[in-house]
Structures are given as C-alpha cells and as structure tokens.
Amino acid sequence: MPATREVGVNGLGFRDGVEARVEPRDVQMIPTLSDRVVNVASVPQRSPLRYPGGKTWLVPEIRKWLAGLSFRPEVFVEPFAGGGVASLTAVMDCYADRAALCEKDPDVSNLWRCMINDAERLALRVESFVPTPENVGAVFSGAGVSGVEGAFRTLLRNRVNRGGIMAVGASVMRQGENGNGISSRWYAETLASRIRAIGECAGRLDFFQGDGVNLVELCRDNRSAAFFIDPPYTAAGKRAGRRLYTYNEIDHEDLFERMSRVAGAFMMTYDESPDIIEMARRRGFHLAKVPMKNTHHAVMYELLITSHELSPRSGLDVSG
Numbered sequence: 001m002p003a004t005r006e007v008g009v010n011g012l013g014f015r016d017g018v019e020a021r022v023e024p025r026d027v028q029m030i031p032t033l034s035d036r037v038v039n040v041a042s043v044p045q046r047s048p049l050r051y052p053g054g055k056t057w058l059v060p061e062i063r064k065w066l067a068g069l070s071f072r073p074e075v076f077v078e079p080f081a082g083g084g085v086a087s088l089t090a091v092m093d094c095y096a097d098r099a100a101l102c103e104k105d106p107d108v109s110n111l112w113r114c115m116i117n118d119a120e121r122l123a124l125r126v127e128s129f130v131p132t133p134e135n136v137g138a139v140f141s142g143a144g145v146s147g148v149e150g151a152f153r154t155l156l157r158n159r160v161n162r163g164g165i166m167a168v169g170a171s172v173m174r175q176g177e178n179g180n181g182i183s184s185r186w187y188a189e190t191l192a193s194r195i196r197a198i199g200e201c202a203g204r205l206d207f208f209q210g211d212g213v214n215l216v217e218l219c220r221d222n223r224s225a226a227f228f229i230d231p232p233y234t235a236a237g238k239r240a241g242r243r244l245y246t247y248n249e250i251d252h253e254d255l256f257e258r259m260s261r262v263a264g265a266f267m268m269t270y271d272e273s274p275d276i277i278e279m280a281r282r283r284g285f286h287l288a289k290v291p292m293k294n295t296h297h298a299v300m301y302e303l304l305i306t307s308h309e310l311s312p313r314s315g316l317d318v319s320g
C-alpha cells in the first residue's frame, strides 16, 4: 500500500500519492444532478459561435454552481474558451465582475479580440454579407488570420462547416440543405446582435491567446476566482477532440494537479471516463454527472468535477 499524505487545498482534504483504482461500482455512485436533458432553446444564446463541444446546454448547471458558491467571484476564469459560453453567461448575467478567457487557436483568438475590441466593425461586416456559395468561396480563399476580415472568415467557417468544426479536414455543409443551404446557418441579425452585446461587455472581458494552463497559474492564488475548465479530451479512446479542434493535446494529469492548487472554486467538465474519474477521486475532487444529448441525439452523461459539492436538484430549467 503506497504512502498517504493528507494535504489541504481549497478547504478540501485530499490524499496525495495514493494509487486509487476506480471500480465499476464507484462510477455508479456518482450523483446525477438531473434526470432530464436541458432544452437548449430555453437558454439564452450569447456566443455567435456554434462550437463543437460547446456548453450552452450546461448553462443552467453553471448558473446553479455560481449562485451556490459561498462568494461572488470577482473573476470568472475560462482557460479553454472556444465559444466562451460560460464566460459570457457569468458576465452578462452578473454572476461575476469580469471574465478572463484564454484560447490557443490563433483564428479563434483573433475572433475573440475583434468581438471585444472591434465589435461594431465586425457586426457591420456580418450584416452586409450575402451568403451565396460564391461569396463564401471568396471569403474562404482569403489568407491571414488577423483583423476584422480574418475574424469574419473564422465566424463564417464556424457557421457553414459541418458541426461548426474549424479544424483542417472539416467539410462545408451540404449546399441546398432544406432548400436553404448556407443561408440556413447565417442569421446575420442575430449574429451581429450577439457580437454587439459582447462589445458592450468589453470592459469586463480579458482575453489571452496562448496555453490555458498559464492562465490557471496566473489566477491560482486568487480566492475570488471561479474557474470553468472545459479542455479538449482525446485520451482513453475519446478521439473526437482530434477531429474537432486544431489544438487538442492536453496533459490532463498535470491540469488536475494544477487545479488542486488553486485557491478559488472550480468546475471541470469531461466525458464520463474511468481515467478522469480516477484522477478526480485521487485528489478528493467532487464528482457529479448530468445528462446531455450527443450529435446523434443519444443521451450520454457529462462529468462535472468541482471543488465544492454540487447538490442534486431536479425539475429546474429542464425539459425533454
């Protein structure tokens, strides 16, 4: 039996250096927070990106988590931003004073910088675009990632590619789908108003381009920080992240170790996997799961790993 050392972090006691093994019965013991899948139509859509692995469906749980914390976060930290749904919710619904977001992908980063610093120009570009196949082709043939035009290209690619996937190899959705083709994914007015709403919050959004673990380190000692961690997950046979994101290699063990040292609160979200459950249990993190529908409409469970225990509450914000 390996040595056990008790270490206290975040008011948690956890055991360090223990070779924990996850038995099937442990998996079953993880509490389920609700028995019904969230109807995303009931959630305000704040991001103009329809992000693969996006967490709009998790917004009701994120809100309950933030509302249930013993402190009001001064900063909401989202090191793997993607579409940034969680940060936008935290700031726009006033659960936190401000948000700090980080993203490694340069195209997505440029889009975030433009939405924050140049929202009106980007919104006007969106409103003036006529989404014919020829016009889409002309935008895609442009080069470079910087400025409003680069941001516009990233947004357009996200809207018209299958599944919102922007990584190399993603295909454009079938033209003429439902008789509408590309225009069925291009709601200019809606997208422009979401971009303007982000621009209005610019003073409360800090965006960083780079490795999200550096943002975790930067905010590590801040007791008033709430971290939302939604990294790409490619381990243990879950290969989808490779296809979905250009940047997808994360050292999850290292990330868990860093999260065990943060002074604030955190919520991490992962596919339900024995390896992840084991990493969380070994550090004394709290586990819960919530139902969600995958792209094939099958019900699956997402793991929520938190610094503070989440209590199961059913019947809130959910519908079939």
Ligand SMILES: C[S@@+](CC[C@H](N)C(=O)[O-])C[C@H]1O[C@@H](n2cnc3c(N)ncnc32)[C@H](O)[C@@H]1O
Pocket (backbone or CB within 6 Å): 051, 052, 053, 054, 055, 056, 079, 080, 081, 082, 083, 084, 085, 086, 102, 103, 104, 105, 108, 210, 211, 212, 213, 230, 231, 232, 245, 246, 247, 248, 249, 250
């Ligand atoms: C699962 S997605 C996040 C989705 C987001 N929660 C949402 O609701 O839209 C993970 C994101 O992390 C980004 N990423 C990958 N490696 C990263 C790293 N080392 N640092 C920061 N971002 C990274 C990917 O490009 C991708 O946008």
